[in-house]
Amino acid sequence: MQTLAALCVLALLALLAGWLTQWLVLKVFRHMRETLKTEWAEVLMHDKVLRRLAKAVPSLIIQFGIMGVPYLQPRWTTLITNVASAFTLYHLARALCDLLNAMSQAHGRNAQRKAEQTHSIKSYIQLGKLLICSFAAVLIVATLLNRSPLLLLSGLGAMSAVLMLVFKDTILSFVAGVQLSGNDMLRVGDWIEMPQVGADGFVVDIALNTVKVQNFDKTITTIPTWKLMSESFKNWRGMFEAGGRRIRRSLSIDAHTIHLLSKEERTALSSIELLRNYWDEKTGLRAVDDAKPGTIDHSSGHLIAPDQVSNLAAFKAYAYAYLLAHPRIHQGPGMFLLARTLEPSPHGVPLELYCYTNTTIWVEYESVQGEIFDHLIGMLPRFGLKLYQRSSDYGMHYPVPVSAKPQV
Known part of the structure; x- marks a missing residue:
């Protein structure tokens, strides 16, 4: 009964601490964000990021408070600790992903204020989210199994050939996206022609794996990013910049x-x-x-x-x-x-x-x-x-x- 009562009190404290932390963090950081009024403040103190960080507080309280529950068997203590740690890792990974989304939104607003064609960072944002989710998944599985993450990573190394086959297009598209952005070959808003894929219109989105082109008949042509490096296309940006x-x-x-x-x-x-x-x-x-x-x-x-x-x-x-x-x-x-x-x-x-x-x-x-x-x-x-x-x-x-x- 003492163990059950302690677990209930611990769960109630975790929920109460999570709600209180979310209310306090949102109130304080919103005031700071309105006071600073900078782009970095809007990104780092975004509401979604703050809420996701606050959701990690209950699992942290359970993770460190489970040690004080009386008469709880060690195997249950280890199990609850591992599950709480997995939830903490999950919410932290989600907070990092929301932070990347906030950076992408701030970049988009900045481009609209300048009213000019800008480079797209969506491919980098997607790659960052993919790496964060993959790394978090390895840590969560290792935590639940109570094993070292290095063991899972060594097993993934043996599956490198399969991973290369599965993520072949993603790797090729990422390399192509870096080259397109680094050489300033493609921007959102550029008018491009690529007859071999039926594209003739303005680039509306540059993602990690695809580039979307809105043709003049209002149809959308989706082009793999790596295809823009392996085949030729015509970019009319120079005409607009020259003004003639x-x-x-x-x-x-x-x-x-x-x-x-x-x-x-x-x-x-x-x-x-x-x-x-x-x-x-x-x-x-x-x-x-x-x-x-x-x-x-x-x-x-x-x-x-x-x-x-x-x-x-x-x-x-x-x-x-x-x-x-x-x-x-x-x-x-x-x-x-x-x-x-x-x-x-x-x-x-x-x-x-x-x-x-x-x-x-x-x-x-x-x-x-x-x-x-x-x-x-x-x-x-x-x-x-x-x-x-x-x-x-x-x-x-x-x-x-x-x-x-x-x-x-």
Whole structure:
């Protein structure tokens, strides 16, 4: 009866001490946390961490108070002590895991306040929790069996081959995660393309084993972390950091409409303000009509060049000047801007525009690109040019064979 009464009193004291400790710890440390108002204080004095530490107090009281219970057999004392120690280890391991979770939450809040793309520490948090849980499990089992943890660890060493096979993906993913983070190859918020796995969107989560990508159709693609190191992927972060998005698109000019400009056509095009510098550079265009090519223009000192300016060259100069004057075209360092003709093909003569917009937002980028090409397409007839159309080859430029004409 004395033993049973002592056990009941000990259990009641343990429960009462646990409740009192939790109330006191939460009250005191909350006040300290509000006074300090630092990130480390919020992490170390998180409510979940404090509650989990308070839950370890009853098992500690039982663990050390069981020695004072009268007439209790040694084997029961050892059993109760081992069970109480196991509970203490369990709650301490859970407290460490909650501490890691609090660190992850604080890191996430800090990233949101800065409103910038940041490195993800979720993989490290998960690895830390895995190590803590594994180590705690070994200690708990050793405590319940009343054996040294080294014996269990030596047995696990013999099972290393099996453990390597079971945790193969975890080990590979952890190494890949360290390399991705250390080399700054991937962040949460990066837009990546990985066609081989169907990923094209923004990274929303980087975990120990997987990386989640939200595609533009709002689907989620889950990629093993190690796959990002073994295979290639495209990261668009550099575009956002540079502040410019590239436009590289061609206009296919109908080759039949390309010709040398006549005097009347040059006079008509000279009224275009964007072409004034271009005409000034063409010294041959300022020569008198009866001057012969190869002579010197004494008013300017330039050599009079042959009159060989085509409407395509004039339009190319206009397109370049239009891009230079456009307010949404980025002209900073490294932002190339050019208009060039590519090799003629059976589909016309490509006139390629290469430039960068001063916005990286998709909708605005498409609007600027559409505005530029709508304007240039509308200006083609003024230069006597037309876009290539496959049906126009036969319907406009080539006569219909007599045998193909319908009979009247």
